[in-house]
Amino acid sequence: MPSREEITYFGAGPALLPTEVLKTAAASLVDYNNTGLGLAEHSHRSELATGILNTTxxxxxxxxxxxxxxxxxxxxxxxxxxxxxxxxxxxxxxxxxxxxxxxxxxxxxxxxxxxxxxxxxxxxxxxxxxxxxxxxxxxxxxxxxxxxxxxxxxxxxxxxxxxxxxxxxxxxxxxxxxxxxxxxxxxxxxxxxxxxxxxxxxxxxxxxxxxxxxxxxxxxxxxxxxxxxxxxxxxxxxxxxxxxxxxxxxxxxxxxxxxxxxxxxxxxxxxxxxxxxxxxxxxxxxxxxxxxxxxxxxxxxxxxxxVYIAGQVLKSLLATFTDKVDGQQAVADKKAQLIYAALDAHPESFKVVPAKDARSRMNICFRVTHLESVDESEKLFLKGAVEKGLTGLKGHRSVGGIRASNYNSIPLTGAEKLAAFIEEFAKTPK
Missing domain, CATH: 3.40.640.10 (Type I PLP-dependent aspartate aminotransferase-like (Major domain))
Known part of the structure; x- marks a missing residue:
């Protein structure tokens, strides 16, 4: 079985959470700040809970x-x-x-x-x-x-x-x-x-x-x-x-x-x-x-x-980006550009679903047209992606296809891995 470090999860939600946030939250779930109680056990009307809410x-x-x-x-x-x-x-x-x-x-x-x-x-x-x-x-x-x-x-x-x-x-x-x-x-x-x-x-x-x-x-x-x-x-x-x-x-x-x-x-x-x-x-x-x-x-x-988990995510973002949301936006844009560039470079194998001027940076939806059968192409793509540790790529059940959810918790290296796999898959024999 793969370890957490070996996979990049592109699921649309519930989405990937930062590992350090999860580790902190896991410890707090058992014993929060040496109170002898886990955070989920403390009263929502306690001073402790109010402090977490207001800080978040x-x-x-x-x-x-x-x-x-x-x-x-x-x-x-x-x-x-x-x-x-x-x-x-x-x-x-x-x-x-x-x-x-x-x-x-x-x-x-x-x-x-x-x-x-x-x-x-x-x-x-x-x-x-x-x-x-x-x-x-x-x-x-x-x-x-x-x-x-x-x-x-x-x-x-x-x-x-x-x-x-x-x-x-x-x-x-x-x-x-x-x-x-x-x-x-x-x-x-x-x-x-x-x-x-x-x-x-x-x-x-x-x-x-x-x-x-x-x-x-x-x-x-x-x-x-x-x-x-x-x-x-x-x-x-x-x-x-x-x-x-x-x-x-x-x-x-x-x-x-x-x-x-x-x-x-x-x-x-x-x-x-x-x-x-x-x-x-x-x-x-x-x-x-x-x-x-x-x-x-x-x-x-x-x-x-x-609320505490959300607060920990925000603290991580504020610590990472001195320019706050502008710093995260630059990373989000770069990740999306990498993935879309790889798809656009191989129009014979991939078709991005939305129009270019309406493309989401967060949910990158595309079809795989590498083989004559789109269904077979996408099954092959998803199988190969999982082998590379790229999971959660199946599109929504109502529309099918492939969907890479490029949320903030996806690291730049994760986007690079997906872009590299798209390039590799496009070159596989038909």
Whole structure:
């Protein structure tokens, strides 16, 4: 059996973790700081746990340069949970702001207007104006849009752009921004910055969504698979979320970075009775950003052990890169360039799936066309890769092919080994 040092794991998630982080975490799982208890056994409400949580938040803010007017929340439920949470919370914000606009137009305080009159006007606004915008560029943004339609109704969901319409029914491109059909004052504009299944990554923040004063859209992004790998213009976003299990840590926690002006006391939360009258869904309290923020992410039992692992990953990154995320971005870009260059050098043996201007640095998706049969080619490729200690390369079950997930924990030497094997495989007799 191969040792840990002999393999490079390119799995898409749960992903490879730094060995030193795992060794530290393993010791802490048995006895944390000579307390006689393992970290997973300590109360999440203990001073020890709070210290770990706050330190991890501070280090994440330091590494990504998170502005002071943003709050960092640790939650559970993964990215899929956030598909729902973003809808619940952002629709709440939209309803509250729309209510305040109605009151301002009427020139009255809420206590001075008959409740039925206010509900009637709000209902009209919900029916005619409420929209949630989705840019669909892959499997995950598609699922997010479908969850929104399930929760609030398809009539309130606007697909701004669907990449399949410009790519023969398949994902692999990002539609030109000039073709996007944005709603007027949507509850949010949602996109997935990096699609793990389809190997598509936005090259940068969409220009069409850049802040433009009071009319700036509320932009929400899923960054589960490329967070910590490049600099983010956080000020352009209202909310960013990401599961930990790609670049940050182990499965079990999800991080939300949210602008504080979307939380009380800046903006209120509609009463459940009002939402029921409007026919809008009421989210579970564990998905309420207000509740999680008020309780410093400790409303319910948070996995402090998983927070600790994330914290150790961040400490390792901060120690490695004095220029923080910019240093990691340079490495991530170099690794991706090495692998793509090897693939592009042999078009007769390999076909990169997404368009060149939409290629992900994190999830490199390609087909092997070395033999007449693609299936046989890919079986041969995967078998040879495993023999070289290159594992986890099989593509997602929904699309097949090969997928090399080039997350931060993949060392430069790992990318070099894969590039060398691609070169070697292309030269094998057909």
């Amino acid at each position: 938040k501070d280090d994440l803010a330091k590494y990504l340069d998170v502005p002071n007017d943003y709050e960092i929340l640790f939650m559970q439920g993964g990215g899929s949970g956030e598909f729902s949470a973003t809808v619940y919370n952002m629709v709440n914000v939209w309803v509250e702001r729309r209510k305040q606009k109605i009151l301002k137009e009427l020139g009255v305080e809420e206590s001075k207007i008959p409740e039925n009159d206010l509900v009637q006007q709000l209902q009209k606004a919900v029916d005619e104006e409420l929209k949630i915008d989705y840019v669909v560029t892959g499997s995950w943004s598609l699922k997010a849009s479908q969850e929104a339609a399930r929760l609030v109704g398809a009539e309130h969901v606007n697909v701004v752009a669907d990449a399949r319409k410009i790519n023969d029914g398949k994902f692999g491109k990002i539609p030109e921004e000039s073709s996007w059909k944005l709603s007027k004052n949507p509850a949010m504009v949602y996109y997935c910055d990096n699609e793990t299944v389809d190997g598509v990554e936005f090259p940068g923040f969409p220009k069409i969504l850049e802040p433009n004063g009071d009319d700036s859209p509320l932009v929400v992004a899923d960054m589960s698979s490329n967070i910590l790998s490049r600099r983010i213009p956080i000020k352009n976003y209202s909310l960013i979320f990401f599961g930990a299990q790609k670049n940050l840590g182990s499965t079990g926690i999800t991080v939300v970075i949210i602008k504080k002006n979307l939380l009380p006391p800046v903006v209120g939360t509609p009463a459940p009775t009002l939402l029921r009258k409007l026919g809008l869904p009421i989210g579970p309290i564990v998905l309420s950003y207000e509740t999680i923020a008020k309780n410093n992410s400790l409303y319910n039992t948070l996995s402090i052990f998983d």
